[in-house]
Amino acid sequence: MNRRDFLSQSALSALALAPIARAQAAQGAKSQNIFEQVRAGRGLEGVDVVDSHAHIENISGNLFWPLDADILMADSRRCGIGLTIVSPFAGFMATSGDQLKAAHDACVSAVGKYKNSLRAYLVFQPHFLKTSIAEMERAVEPNSPFVGFKLHGAIDQYPADGPNYQPLFEFANEHRLHVLYHVFGGVERVGLTAVKYPQMTLAMAHMAFWTGATAEEVIALLKEHPNLYVDTCSSTWPYRYLEKFVRAVGAEKILFATDCTYLAHGPQIAKVAFAQISEDEKRLIFGGNARRIFGNRLPA
Numbered sequence: 001m002n003r004r005d006f007l008s009q010s011a012l013s014a015l016a017l018a019p020i021a022r023a024q025a026a027q028g029a030k031s032q033n034i035f036e037q038v039r040a041g042r043g044l045e046g047v048d049v050v051d052s053h054a055h056i057e058n059i060s061g062n063l064f065w066p067l068d069a070d071i072l073m074a075d076s077r078r079c080g081i082g083l084t085i086v087s088p089f090a091g092f093m094a095t096s097g098d099q100l101k102a103a104h105d106a107c108v109s110a111v112g113k114y115k116n117s118l119r120a121y122l123v124f125q126p127h128f129l130k131t132s133i134a135e136m137e138r139a140v141e142p143n144s145p146f147v148g149f150k151l152h153g154a155i156d157q158y159p160a161d162g163p164n165y166q167p168l169f170e171f172a173n174e175h176r177l178h179v180l181y182h183v184f185g186g187v188e189r190v191g192l193t194a195v196k197y198p199q200m201t202l203a204m205a206h207m208a209f210w211t212g213a214t215a216e217e218v219i220a221l222l223k224e225h226p227n228l229y230v231d232t233c234s235s236t237w238p239y240r241y242l243e244k245f246v247r248a249v250g251a252e253k254i255l256f257a258t259d260c261t262y263l264a265h266g267p268q269i270a271k272v273a274f275a276q277i278s279e280d281e282k283r284l285i286f287g288g289n290a291r292r293i294f295g296n297r298l299p300a
């Protein structure tokens with residue numbers, strides 16, 4: 001066999017083997033656990049991932065940081081996040097009722113474009129009470145893109161038991177809707193709210209970090225209130241923080257969240273994927289809990 005024949009034959013046998021190698025690689029990827037998949041730098045595969053706390057913005061464009069729904073969706077897909085629930089920055093930053101409505105309209109368009117992978121929260125602004133109350137109804141319209149509410153207590157400087165939030169909680173309780181709340185004014189006030197509105201589910205953003213409460217106080221609240229949850233997004237947190245919460249309250253109380261596009265996906269996925277908790281606990285956090293809470297408000 002001359003060199004040329006040898007090379008062409010080798011190339012052919014390599015080609016013939018390629019599908020087998022690909023199939024083996026695919027099989028390997030499927031059988032790899034979450035830790036191994038993420039360590040290999042791949043998007044999650046075979047895991048139902050719901051990002052329960054993300055954002056879009058269309059005010060400042062993509063000038064200094066990519067913020068729009070297209071970039072969020074492209075990144076989510078790349079990382080294996082099948083479904084993302086966003087609230088609009090423009091809603092928190094609104095300085096009039098019309099701006100709040102426009103922010104919600106932008107969510108409708110974004111979800112319209114990404115029907116299978118995007119849903120939104122209505123922003124309830126306690127300082128625009130009349131508009132916020134009128135906007136609440138959008139959550140219960142047929143085929144609503146809105147699956148619950150986001151309240152930013154820190155931006156609005158508003159505690160959970162403040163009077164202007166009560167119409168929203170009554171509404172969420174009546175319709176068994178989910179509320180994501182960035183805590184302001186103390187977690188004990190969130191506990192009072194959870195008791196008062198037992199049909200509503202309530203998640204404290206960022207594991208209720210930066211609220212002045214200790215982990216033990218947050219853990220005690222989570223144990224006390226069946227409808228109370230926390231989410232995982234944060235720029236940082238203490239060593240083995242997730243493990244501590246899973247051990248104390250169970251993975252069932254913890255929702256995966258990224259805070260993208262404000263934060264980046266990678267570290268938010270990694271801290272769940274690399275945690276020393278079981279594969280089943282990771283699956284509950286990544287998506288199982290969100291499926292249980294939101295039910296058929298989320299697309300399959």
Ligand SMILES: [Zn+2]
Nearest residue numbers: 053055259262
């Ligand atoms: Zn956020």
